[in-house]
Amino acid sequence: MTVEHQPGSRSAGVPADQATVRRANLSLVLRHVSARGQCSRSSVAAETGLNKTTISSLVGELQARGLVKEIGPHHAGSVGRPSLALVLDGSGVGALGVELNADYIAAFATDLAGRVLADRRIGFDAMGSEPERSLDKLGQVIGSTVAELDRRGVALAGLTVAVPGLVDTAGGTVVFAPNLGWRGVPMIERLRSAGVPAGVPMAVDNDANLAALAEYRSGVAVGVPNLIYLTGEVGVGCGIITGGRPLSGADGFAGEAGHVMVDPYGDECGCGRIGCWETKVGLAALVRMATPDRAYGVGPQVVRDPEERLAEIEQRRADGDPRAEAAVAEVGRWLGRGASTLVNLFNPQVIVLGGYFARLAEQLIPVARAELARLGMSVAADRCRFAASTLGFGAASRGGVDVVIERVLSDPTSIAMRP
Amino acid sequence: MTVEHQPGSRSAGVPADQATVRRANLSLVLRHVSARGQCSRSSVAAETGLNKTTISSLVGELQARGLVKEIGPHHAGSVGRPSLALVLDGSGVGALGVELNADYIAAFATDLAGRVLADRRIGFDAMGSEPERSLDKLGQVIGSTVAELDRRGVALAGLTVAVPGLVDTAGGTVVFAPNLGWRGVPMIERLRSAGVPAGVPMAVDNDANLAALAEYRSGVAVGVPNLIYLTGEVGVGCGIITGGRPLSGADGFAGEAGHVMVDPYGDECGCGRIGCWETKVGLAALVRMATPDRAYGVGPQVVRDPEERLAEIEQRRADGDPRAEAAVAEVGRWLGRGASTLVNLFNPQVIVLGGYFARLAEQLIPVARAELARLGMSVAADRCRFAASTLGFGAASRGGVDVVIERVLSDPTSIAMRP
Numbered sequence: 096m097t098v099e100h101q102p103g104s105r106s107a108g109v110p111a112d113q114a115t116v117r118r119a120n121l122s123l124v125l126r127h128v129s130a131r132g133q134c135s136r137s138s139v140a141a142e143t144g145l146n147k148t149t150i151s152s153l154v155g156e157l158q159a160r161g162l163v164k165e166i167g168p169h170h171a172g173s174v175g176r177p178s179l180a181l182v183l184d185g186s187g188v189g190a191l192g193v194e195l196n197a198d199y200i201a202a203f204a205t206d207l208a209g210r211v212l213a214d215r216r217i218g219f220d221a222m223g224s225e226p227e228r229s230l231d232k233l234g235q236v237i238g239s240t241v242a243e244l245d246r247r248g249v250a251l252a253g254l255t256v257a258v259p260g261l262v263d264t265a266g267g268t269v270v271f272a273p274n275l276g277w278r279g280v281p282m283i284e285r286l287r288s289a290g291v292p293a294g295v296p297m298a299v300d301n302d303a304n305l306a307a308l309a310e311y312r313s314g315v316a317v318g319v320p321n322l323i324y325l326t327g328e329v330g331v332g333c334g335i336i337t338g339g340r341p342l343s344g345a346d347g348f349a350g351e352a353g354h355v356m357v358d359p360y361g362d363e364c365g366c367g368r369i370g371c372w373e374t375k376v377g378l379a380a381l382v383r384m385a386t387p388d389r390a391y392g393v394g395p396q397v398v399r400d401p402e403e404r405l406a407e408i409e410q411r412r413a414d415g416d417p418r419a420e421a422a423v424a425e426v427g428r429w430l431g432r433g434a435s436t437l438v439n440l441f442n443p444q445v446i447v448l449g450g451y452f453a454r455l456a457e458q459l460i461p462v463a464r465a466e467l468a469r470l471g472m473s474v475a476a477d478r479c480r481f482a483a484s485t486l487g488f489g490a491a492s493r494g495g496v497d498v499v500i501e502r503v504l505s506d507p508t509s510i511a512m513r514p
Numbered sequence: 515m516t517v518e519h520q521p522g523s524r525s526a527g528v529p530a531d532q533a534t535v536r537r538a539n540l541s542l543v544l545r546h547v548s549a550r551g552q553c554s555r556s557s558v559a560a561e562t563g564l565n566k567t568t569i570s571s572l573v574g575e576l577q578a579r580g581l582v583k584e585i586g587p588h589h590a591g592s593v594g595r596p597s598l599a600l601v602l603d604g605s606g607v608g609a610l611g612v613e614l615n616a617d618y619i620a621a622f623a624t625d626l627a628g629r630v631l632a633d634r635r636i637g638f639d640a641m642g643s644e645p646e647r648s649l650d651k652l653g654q655v656i657g658s659t660v661a662e663l664d665r666r667g668v669a670l671a672g673l674t675v676a677v678p679g680l681v682d683t684a685g686g687t688v689v690f691a692p693n694l695g696w697r698g699v700p701m702i703e704r705l706r707s708a709g710v711p712a713g714v715p716m717a718v719d720n721d722a723n724l725a726a727l728a729e730y731r732s733g734v735a736v737g738v739p740n741l742i743y744l745t746g747e748v749g750v751g752c753g754i755i756t757g758g759r760p761l762s763g764a765d766g767f768a769g770e771a772g773h774v775m776v777d778p779y780g781d782e783c784g785c786g787r788i789g790c791w792e793t794k795v796g797l798a799a800l801v802r803m804a805t806p807d808r809a810y811g812v813g814p815q816v817v818r819d820p821e822e823r824l825a826e827i828e829q830r831r832a833d834g835d836p837r838a839e840a841a842v843a844e845v846g847r848w849l850g851r852g853a854s855t856l857v858n859l860f861n862p863q864v865i866v867l868g869g870y871f872a873r874l875a876e877q878l879i880p881v882a883r884a885e886l887a888r889l890g891m892s893v894a895a896d897r898c899r900f901a902a903s904t905l906g907f908g909a910a911s912r913g914g915v916d917v918v919i920e921r922v923l924s925d926p927t928s929i930a931m932r933p
Binding site for chain 1: 680766767778860
């Protein structure tokens with residue numbers, strides 16, 4: 096549709112008064128500096144259309160908030176007086192993303208300019224722990240990271256928590272996270288009482304949604320406005336960016352691709368339904384097909400040690416075991432079949448493969464690609480490519496940082512003036 | 515996700531200069547008057563936060579463009595001097611939507627205030643005609659409708675054409691429309707040379723996308739920001755509104771739900787693929803199951819006379835024919851199965867049923883509902899309801915009108931000052 100219908104946009108209900116204009120222009124200049132890395136005031140003027148007096152005032156305010164600084168001299172061209180250059184500062188503004196997953200907790204923090212301040216991942220058996228214990232552990236990780244930022248003189252501008260499950264983003268509650276065994280956990284409320292500083296904005300979101308955002312902001316599909324992120328783990332996670340925006344749906348539950356029915360005559364899924372995509376391409380399915388002689392049992396315990404299982408399958412393929420070879424090909428075919436559904440419905444430019452899909456991407460992609468070509472609507476399928484994620488385990492917490500930074504770029508006035 | 519990431523939004527690239535602010539505020543006042551039906555200047559001031567001087571200036575400009583007018587007196591309360599009331603005018607501003615479908619052409623036109631100026635539907639065998647002939651016929655319908663508007667002193671503000679197929683909306687080209695037998699038809703270029711007045715903005719879009727917009731603007735799901743429109747015809751069309759915006763995907767091809775694979779062991783679809791949803795719930799599937807004794811053949815000719823076929827099936831059900839009863843139930847089950855995919859991926863609040871689904875809604879919905887409850891992710895499925903469309907054949911052309919009106923509301927300066 097060429098004309099967008101935007102009943103929810105600012106212009107529908109809030110007047111463009113002077114404060115709104117000011118905020119929009121502060122955001123405009125900050126985004127410009129952020130995108131350019133380094134630029135002169137006159138290039139900001141030329142490219143934004145704002146006059147120099149306005150820009151001086153805006154830059155002054157951004158400096159007072161510690162978001163940009165001047166370095167110099169900047170040579171705009173071969174002729175004329177060199178001027179000072181504007182660069183993103185934000186060295187005192189920190190963004191934190193944390194992820195609680197089945198078997199680890201990850202924390203990633205940067206300042207506004209992207210300098211990495213923390214990047215940790217610790218093993219933690221959340222799958223086998225009570226929610227209270229997981230939340231305590233997560234609170235400790237957050238607390239120690241915030242303390243570290245504090246020591247470095249960085250004030251936390253926001254925190255995003257990634258969880259593998261259905262999240263009520265508006266209420267900050269984890270509605271259902273099967274691989275954590277959680278139902279109805281009021282996460283934000285709980286973490287706030289566990290010591291996240293008052294006044295720091297917090298958000299909770301699905302891990303794959305945040306990973307999709309990270310791919311869009313800094314991964315293999317950087318800047319691609321229509322992308323789908325898929326992660327192969329115990330479950331199959333999916334995050335969707337459409338028209339440059341994360342798709343959330345009515346309640347934040349969109350993107351549950353793992354439980355899309357792909358085979359009405361198929362196996363029972365962990366969720367109790369029949370023929371979910373996860374039963375064809377989840378890690379348990381691969382392990383079962385590739386190593387049928389192993390007594391790994393059924394259910395989540397099959398993949399308690401995903402690294403070991405994958406290493407074994409890769410070894411068997413290297414040794415020429417036809418079962419391992421066939422299992423990977425079968426997963427690739429079902430990956431392509433499910434992808435055809437996503438392509439027909441979302442018309443994405445890229446499908447980014449994370450988790451174990453990324454590790455086996457070289458084998459999986461050609462098979463999936465052929466199956467997509469066979470089943471997807473031709474033009475949309477032709478124009479969509481697969482790409483292996485390079486962000487690894489850090490994708491979701493990195494996406495959490497992106498959410499915080501985006502909030503600052505949208506509203507620089509959310510960062511207090513320096514004393 | 516609570517924080518929206520909007521790299522494509524205005525604030526990312528265009529300065530909020532005075533012209534932009536003026537346009538945004540004109541839009542704000544016009545939307546306010548449009549939503550209220552009738553209001554006073556002081557209520558506009560109170561609810562928008564704009565001061566009265568600014569409002570006077572904005573209202574003056576909207577009057578000069580023929581978009582609002584004053585009527586009076588308006589009694590704001592029980593005390594004080596009655597003032598004039600603002601109402602939407604736009605009686606000289608026309609919006610036109612036309613639809614070319616397999617067996618009819620529809621045209622719908624209103625003025626800005628929603629007064630219906632044209633509402634026509636003529637039988638036309640586009641399925642059996644060459645594209646040139648269909649375009650000629652469509653051009654004639656457009657030409658005579660525009661002439662009629664002209665006679666009534668209404669200037670055309672824009673035209674939207676609805677087509678059942680994949681549309682490259684940016685290029686105005688119909689990429690593939692199987693039920694018209696079209697491939698790569700440059701529709702806008704062709705209609706422009708057939709006599710659409712120069713300077714009138716034109717757009718082409720998929721019929722189901724436009725019908726979804728009509729449902730959102732004035733149908734059974736009015737104002738519901740996350741909805742999916744499904745239409746059961748020869749094919750199964752699908753239009754998606756998410757977060758209050760039409761979903762288009764990278765190339766405008768999103769929403770091809772009819773060709774989502776739901777049964778890897780199923781029948782061949784008209785598109786050449788196996789197990790498409792359309793093969794389970796399209797009109798041909800219903801006819802084949804409900805009237806297996808009829809020699810209607812296969813392919814599109816099965817449903818050349820959809821009204822007759824449906825009437826026959828309804829008669830058989832009334833007569834207690836178990837095959838007809840079972841066929842409707844089977845379609846309902848598959849409707850629910852496909853809906854579970856849509857619910858898991860999009861988390862919509864409502865699925866609106868159009869086409870023959872609407873006609874059989876009373877029978878289809880309970881069965882589909884039960885199947886959705888069985889297969890959809892529980893919370894999302896519980897929160898989604900089915901509703902039968904009441905817009906009938908006019909849905910897509912009505913959505914075309916909505917696109918034009920939305921463009922005027924977004925930018926009132928697109929309508930020229932009156933001489």
